[in-house]
Amino acid sequence: MELQLQIKMNEALFLRNPEQTELGKKILMHSIQLIYKNGFETFTFKKLAKDIGTTEAGIYRYFENKHRLLLYLVAWYWSWLEYQISFHTNNINDPLIRLKMVIKLLATTVKDDEKTSYVNESLLHQIVISEGSKAYLTKHVSEDNRHHFFKPYKDLCAVIGDLISECNPKYKYPKSLASTIIEMAHFQNFFMNNLPSLTDFGINKDEAKIISFLDDLVFSSINKI
Amino acid sequence: MELQLQIKMNEALFLRNPEQTELGKKILMHSIQLIYKNGFETFTFKKLAKDIGTTEAGIYRYFENKHRLLLYLVAWYWSWLEYQISFHTNNINDPLIRLKMVIKLLATTVKDDEKTSYVNESLLHQIVISEGSKAYLTKHVSEDNRHHFFKPYKDLCAVIGDLISECNPKYKYPKSLASTIIEMAHFQNFFMNNLPSLTDFGINKDEAKIISFLDDLVFSSINKI
DNA sequence: TTATTAATGATAGTATTACTATCATTAATA
DNA sequence: TATTAATGATAGTAATACTATCATTAATAA
Numbered sequence: 140m141e142l143q144l145q146i147k148m149n150e151a152l153f154l155r156n157p158e159q160t161e162l163g164k165k166i167l168m169h170s171i172q173l174i175y176k177n178g179f180e181t182f183t184f185k186k187l188a189k190d191i192g193t194t195e196a197g198i199y200r201y202f203e204n205k206h207r208l209l210l211y212l213v214a215w216y217w218s219w220l221e222y223q224i225s226f227h228t229n230n231i232n233d234p235l236i237r238l239k240m241v242i243k244l245l246a247t248t249v250k251d252d253e254k255t256s257y258v259n260e261s262l263l264h265q266i267v268i269s270e271g272s273k274a275y276l277t278k279h280v281s282e283d284n285r286h287h288f289f290k291p292y293k294d295l296c297a298v299i300g301d302l303i304s305e306c307n308p309k310y311k312y313p314k315s316l317a318s319t320i321i322e323m324a325h326f327q328n329f330f331m332n333n334l335p336s337l338t339d340f341g342i343n344k345d346e347a348k349i350i351s352f353l354d355d356l357v358f359s360s361i362n363k364i
Numbered sequence: 365m366e367l368q369l370q371i372k373m374n375e376a377l378f379l380r381n382p383e384q385t386e387l388g389k390k391i392l393m394h395s396i397q398l399i400y401k402n403g404f405e406t407f408t409f410k411k412l413a414k415d416i417g418t419t420e421a422g423i424y425r426y427f428e429n430k431h432r433l434l435l436y437l438v439a440w441y442w443s444w445l446e447y448q449i450s451f452h453t454n455n456i457n458d459p460l461i462r463l464k465m466v467i468k469l470l471a472t473t474v475k476d477d478e479k480t481s482y483v484n485e486s487l488l489h490q491i492v493i494s495e496g497s498k499a500y501l502t503k504h505v506s507e508d509n510r511h512h513f514f515k516p517y518k519d520l521c522a523v524i525g526d527l528i529s530e531c532n533p534k535y536k537y538p539k540s541l542a543s544t545i546i547e548m549a550h551f552q553n554f555f556m557n558n559l560p561s562l563t564d565f566g567i568n569k570d571e572a573k574i575i576s577f578l579d580d581l582v583f584s585s586i587n588k589i
Numbered sequence: 590t591t592a593t594t595a596a597t598g599a600t601a602g603t604a605t606t607a608c609t610a611t612c613a614t615t616a617a618t619a
Numbered sequence: 620t621a622t623t624a625a626t627g628a629t630a631g632t633a634a635t636a637c638t639a640t641c642a643t644t645a646a647t648a649a
Contacts, residue, residue, distance in 0.1 A: 323544050410636085
């Protein structure tokens with residue numbers, strides 16, 4: 140069985156749909172590799188063009204600028220993750236077990252998904268950890284929000300928030316707890332690998348411990364009477 | 365009584381000590397204003413120089429580049445906050461009350477501190493909320509860490525972690541919980557003001573609710589048996 | 590008092606970044 | 620066969636991120 144997964148992206152994110160052409164797919168594939176390797180700050184369209192074997196102008200036909208490309212990649216990731224969550228929590232009735240699964244999916248290193256040929260989810264996951272917050276930590280966050288560029292992130296947060304409310308309808312901060320889980324799944328990973336003294340996982344760098352921490356955090360909060 | 369507060373900064377952060385000259389103090393004062401106003405991305409030494417009435421080269425004599433200046437400002441902020449914490453928790457014996465005070469100090473909008481003439485803590489607090497993570501979310505985080513540029517942040521985290529352990533010696537994740545509190549005090553504030561659907565405080569934008577959320581999160585976690 | 594040093598000002602220059610514009614070529618479709 | 624869509628090739632511009640040089644001024648030491 141060979142499946143192909145296509146994620147419907149907000150069309151305002153790009154000038155030309157990168158998923159519909161060979162060059163577009165190359166832009167996605169190589170930008171993920173380059174940003175993963177050298178970070179978003181030093182990433183330029185010129186370097187990307189050289190890497191692909193096209194010209195700078197060629198890239199600009201797809202994305203207005205590198206920030207839009209980052210928004211695209213990050214939005215793609217959150218959409219993909221929401222799909223993963225709905226896939227893996229399907230048929231599980233107990234919301235507590237579903238929530239546990241969500242935490243696991245958020246905090247576990249991702250393997251490359253064969254269903255998406257031009258996106259390496261494993262690298263993209265690392266990019267979202269290191270660069271994801273830069274998507275919204277800008278002066279134009281409200282404008283970008285008006286364009287619905289953060290919809291996949293907000294949708295995911297809403298899904299998790301609803302799940303938390305399902306576990307405990309009386310819990311007062313489901314959305315904030317949801318965004319806390321999402322952010323901390325990534326920040327604790329980044330800290331563990333780069334500033335380990337900010338975590339309790341520095342010695343063996345075991346992501347299972349991040350999951351335990353988040354489980355403890357979440358279920359302590361919502362299991363109270 | 366007129367006091368002057370001087371924070372001892374890591375000398376590797378600057379080329380020439382900005383606190384020791386008039387121009388240096390202007391650089392700190394005006395960079396805070398400019399970054400607050402336009403964000404770190406569009407902030408340049410050229411604009412800063414023009415704002416101050418000096419030349420670009422003049423700024424470069426103090427800071428190697430704008431990222432070092434950001435590191436300086438953020439490090440300054442965390443040092444200042446640790447001082448605030450030690451000041452406000454002095455004479456409080458109960459670690460639970462001390463921890464509550466810490467959360468309050470982390471999550472409360474800061475007023476300008478008269479004791480530091482050339483740093484507007486209120487604006488700096490907003491900068492740390494919006495730009496603080498960019499200090500370490502880089503490819504050179506390990507190198508910067510080797511230079512001890514994050515020491516004030518790590519020190520603060522250690523102080524809070526120790527306080528958590530004092531509240532409950534059996535709690536397994538004091539450092540991770542500490543970094544979670546610090547980050548979330550800021551992220552929930554940013555979300556509340558810019559992407560309110562990611563929080564439960566969107567309607568009235570009341571930072572007291574952020575404090576309640578963090579209190580609930582922390583004390584649920586550590587008060588278990 | 591003069592000599593020396595430290596800090597600043599003024600100016601110039603370079604490589605890179607972040608784009609925009611134009612025109613020719615090729616491939617796909619009508 | 621004509622038309623359109625996508626790409627390639629090239630050029631150019633303003634801004635960014637620096638580095639270098641030399642003159643001037645202010646503070647301090649001999």
